[in-house]
Amino acid sequence: MRRFADLIDTLVLTPGRNGKLKLLSGYFRAVPDPERGYALAALTNGLDIASVKPAMLRELIAGRMDAELFKLSYDYVGDLAETIALAWPVPAGPHAGRNDAPSLTGIVEALAGASRREGPQLIAGWLDQLDASSRYALLKLVTGGFRIGLSARLAKQALADFGGVAVTEIEELWHGLEPPYRTLFDWLEGVADKPVNAAAAPFRPVMLSHAIEDADFTRLDPADFVAEWKWDGIRVQATAERGVRRLYTRTGDDISAAFPDLVDHLAFDGTVDGELLVARLAEGEVSIGTFSDLQQRLNRKTVTGRMVRDHPAFLRAYDLLQDGSEDLRGLPFAERRARLEAFIAPLDPHRFDCSPMLAFDSWDELAQLRLALPEPVIEGVMIKRRTAPYVAGRPRGEWFKWKRDPHLVDAVLMYAQRGHGKRSGYYSDYTFGVWRGEPEEGELVPVGKAYFGFTDEELKLIDKYVRDHTIERFGPVRSVRANAVTGLVFEVAFEGIARSTRHKSGVAMRFPRINRLRWDKPPAEADRLETLEQMIAGAQ
Amino acid sequence: MTRWEDCPLAMALATNKHKPVVKALFQSHRRPYLHAMRPDELLCPRPEGLYCPPGGFHIDPVRPVERALITHGHADHARAGHGHVLATAETLDIMAIRYGEDHAGSTQVAALGETLIIDGVAVRFHPAGHVLGSAQIAVGRGGLRIVASGDYKPRPDPTCASFEPVDCDVFITEATFGLPVFRHPDAGDEISRLLGSVGANPDRAHLVGAYSLGKAQRVIRLLRDAGYDQPIYIHGALKRLCDYYESQGIALGELRPATVETGGKGDFAGAVVLGPPSAFGDKWARRFPDPLISFASGWMMVRQRARQRGVELPLVISDHADWDELTATITAIAPEEVWVTHGREEALVRWCEMNGTRARPLHMVGYEDEAE
Ligand SMILES: [Zn+2]
Numbered sequence: 001m002r003r004f005a006d007l008i009d010t011l012v013l014t015p016g017r018n019g020k021l022k023l024l025s026g027y028f029r030a031v032p033d034p035e036r037g038y039a040l041a042a043l044t045n046g047l048d049i050a051s052v053k054p055a056m057l058r059e060l061i062a063g064r065m066d067a068e069l070f071k072l073s074y075d076y077v078g079d080l081a082e083t084i085a086l087a088w089p090v091p092a093g094p095h096a097g098r099n100d101a102p103s104l105t106g107i108v109e110a111l112a113g114a115s116r117r118e119g120p121q122l123i124a125g126w127l128d129q130l131d132a133s134s135r136y137a138l139l140k141l142v143t144g145g146f147r148i149g150l151s152a153r154l155a156k157q158a159l160a161d162f163g164g165v166a167v168t169e170i171e172e173l174w175h176g177l178e179p180p181y182r183t184l185f186d187w188l189e190g191v192a193d194k195p196v197n198a199a200a201a202p203f204r205p206v207m208l209s210h211a212i213e214d215a216d217f218t219r220l221d222p223a224d225f226v227a228e229w230k231w232d233g234i235r236v237q238a239t240a241e242r243g244v245r246r247l248y249t250r251t252g253d254d255i256s257a258a259f260p261d262l263v264d265h266l267a268f269d270g271t272v273d274g275e276l277l278v279a280r281l282a283e284g285e286v287s288i289g290t291f292s293d294l295q296q297r298l299n300r301k302t303v304t305g306r307m308v309r310d311h312p313a314f315l316r317a318y319d320l321l322q323d324g325s326e327d328l329r330g331l332p333f334a335e336r337r338a339r340l341e342a343f344i345a346p347l348d349p350h351r352f353d354c355s356p357m358l359a360f361d362s363w364d365e366l367a368q369l370r371l372a373l374p375e376p377v378i379e380g381v382m383i384k385r386r387t388a389p390y391v392a393g394r395p396r397g398e399w400f401k402w403k404r405d406p407h408l409v410d411a412v413l414m415y416a417q418r419g420h421g422k423r424s425g426y427y428s429d430y431t432f433g434v435w436r437g438e439p440e441e442g443e444l445v446p447v448g449k450a451y452f453g454f455t456d457e458e459l460k461l462i463d464k465y466v467r468d469h470t471i472e473r474f475g476p477v478r479s480v481r482a483n484a485v486t487g488l489v490f491e492v493a494f495e496g497i498a499r500s501t502r503h504k505s506g507v508a509m510r511f512p513r514i515n516r517l518r519w520d521k522p523p524a525e526a527d528r529l530e531t532l533e534q535m536i537a538g539a540q
Numbered sequence: 541m542t543r544w545e546d547c548p549l550a551m552a553l554a555t556n557k558h559k560p561v562v563k564a565l566f567q568s569h570r571r572p573y574l575h576a577m578r579p580d581e582l583l584c585p586r587p588e589g590l591y592c593p594p595g596g597f598h599i600d601p602v603r604p605v606e607r608a609l610i611t612h613g614h615a616d617h618a619r620a621g622h623g624h625v626l627a628t629a630e631t632l633d634i635m636a637i638r639y640g641e642d643h644a645g646s647t648q649v650a651a652l653g654e655t656l657i658i659d660g661v662a663v664r665f666h667p668a669g670h671v672l673g674s675a676q677i678a679v680g681r682g683g684l685r686i687v688a689s690g691d692y693k694p695r696p697d698p699t700c701a702s703f704e705p706v707d708c709d710v711f712i713t714e715a716t717f718g719l720p721v722f723r724h725p726d727a728g729d730e731i732s733r734l735l736g737s738v739g740a741n742p743d744r745a746h747l748v749g750a751y752s753l754g755k756a757q758r759v760i761r762l763l764r765d766a767g768y769d770q771p772i773y774i775h776g777a778l779k780r781l782c783d784y785y786e787s788q789g790i791a792l793g794e795l796r797p798a799t800v801e802t803g804g805k806g807d808f809a810g811a812v813v814l815g816p817p818s819a820f821g822d823k824w825a826r827r828f829p830d831p832l833i834s835f836a837s838g839w840m841m842v843r844q845r846a847r848q849r850g851v852e853l854p855l856v857i858s859d860h861a862d863w864d865e866l867t868a869t870i871t872a873i874a875p876e877e878v879w880v881t882h883g884r885e886e887a888l889v890r891w892c893e894m895n896g897t898r899a900r901p902l903h904m905v906g907y908e909d910e911a912e
Binding site for chain 2: 014065072073082083086132136421423425
């Protein structure tokens, strides 16, 4: 366990991508099978330990320490595994602090053979024997989700560096592999051939865009580009091969189980890139639900018939990567698009259509289209080079996104909550409100919460403001002085707004963030609730 | 100078971390809530600091006042501009080094263990084990005694006198590390990790962030105790206080200024360089070859804190009591009541309540010790 704990500790603190890559590839070189494979699985969330769940860990610590002290500790540390690792009261005894718990391999294998009753008991026994940093590694191992600034993609890049192969080769193989990845390591070490991707319907790494910049409009010739709407759903890859059907997110997570209604209709052999929406075809028109309709379908363990009926999943296709046995990714976009239209045409129109292309001759014309979005579920426009092949990653100069301008309002800071993790020393989560009635006699009603959009320097200033203007404290939350003359005004940017019965104000913002600090603005001049209500009316 | 009236407390008592206070000696003091005055008539929190109305003095005031009693030389406790300052000789020296000889209208040395009477209030300084010269201040009147401990740590520190628990009715404590997640490891083991890293990275300069008063000298002394005899390079901001520690008999070995004038960039490869944490963001840090950033602080217990500061080698070395030490100290002293000045006060108050001791947070501002 010590070796894995050291890896985690060092990864957390090693600055920069290159340092992490070096560290990981060094680890793969130094550590034998199967331990390195289990470590890789742990870092990429590929280790499914059924016998222990986070709720069980909460029960374990609840049996060892006062609930209130644990809560205060967790508020401060901001990470369940780290809080338990640090606060775990180690009993005196012959094993305490000996750090002689089994190796990573021993732990993974013991848990794989354990029942849900035995799992937590094993964990408690090991926690009593380990030191704090090994306790952290163990708890992270079983809960998954290392918050250590390491993406699965970085781990795959480290594998690529270790074996001297391209990272896309690893990504393509990935979904056919199982921990502890012996065939993969054998290939990377040159002692065996590349594993054949036995799994049908593998994930194909996706192509992403850059935000367009003002200078691009003078540099780029509109005649070389096509455009389409950027739909506000979830970018997915639908793939079907030899009877296996899968729906992947753009990072390769398999979300098939959450969308059986769509997966059942993948009646083709190929790979389509598109946007997952909630939509319904009626009288020849596809009407699209809002993002919150789609959210009803996300992160569900079970999908009810009612959910499928009320919020049917729909795929709006952008691109065709694979058609039967033919890989289309090397073709220019314009050719792939023609193939896509022919590919989608025979499919069930209740489940599939092609994202329409936009006609424009100049960037100004496209700007006009972008200012008059025909539907609220559009985030902006996508601009694609006609000749661009489908290249994994974010190649320069091929695809651009041009987002709709966000909505802006001026709101007043009302409450501040202490942040988690690296911001735990600061009041960094803000609830803000707008005026209902005249500022002098009306009241501020909270309309949203934001915890990003400001720089670290600005965070310090807001934090000081909060501390200097606190009128009440409730645990980690401070109520901040806010009236017509005293108060801090935020310019808040957000992507959408809707009615909400859950909020006192009756409105809910989507993706609110602090756009600017308006130290100069008197709170009386912040926006009114009516302004937000007009925005909702305007969107409908 | 009057002796503390009937106090049988001896300096010899309980100078070690877990040595119990001998309760029998103090039974005579315990007349809970039969005192002539309420504790907050003797000492009460004011925006400018703890104030003693009958004595007319403040303890560690954050604003200039007429009469100030100072526990130790850290900037959040010792400020310039008071009319009269009473503190240990070392604390007065440190204030003079930091703020100039004329930092106060007048000064007076408080000897550890000696009682002074200020307008009928008995005042006595006891070692706090925090930094050189640090003291707790016991304030007594009419059989009631309150100890304001300032900042303290019960574990041994080769650079200052050891903390001693002082019997009292009200114990005023800080709670900088007042959460059960703070269990500071042995400082010697942390120094071993630093030396291990120096050995494993001979091409890199190890830049160790350490608060200029106390922490820096303790880290240097611990390095020497671990057998490290190479010259140690120090940022200019540490020099005067290191010289002062030397003059007080705390040997720090060969210290050299960490300036480029003393050599080329490559000269610092494999070296240990100490500087105040604030210097690490600016040009000063960039002059070293492939610097490895380290930071000696109790905050380094929490990974995300270390990460946030860009620290590659966190050293958990604290000059404050950790959770176990805070609770053990309160258990050993067993006061009627605990007041918590600043830090993670909610948790410590909760612990006191769970263990049958009345406790209240004072919510004092101006003392948060981020640089610890
Ligand atoms: Zn201090």
